[in-house]
Amino acid sequence: MRCLLGASHPTVKSIIIIIMHGADESYQELQAYAAARSESDGLPFIAPYDDPYTIAGQGTIGDEILRQIGGNVDALDAVFVPIGGGGLIAGIAAYLKALKPSIKVRRRVHFVGCVF
16 A cells, blocks of 8 residues: 655654655645556555545544544534544534534644643
């Protein structure tokens, strides 16, 4: 499995092969490169945030949030989600809003820490 990330991406996971490509390229340039590379290598291209299956998978986090509060969706008024490409927040929002349309799903660009 190969995962193409920009050279400035902060996360490297040991279970995948990372091909670093262009520190200063935009996401659109990197996505075009990744799509071309997957085509030439005969591998599927899986978009990191705008693929319906990716978004559906991220929606399972909404289910996990509900499990953490005992499954009572009425006890939940808002959820704050870290945002990068948008797949995570799209999936969580789709799942939770299907159960409770009035719930607020808000984006947070940076998390410094959490207090519990």
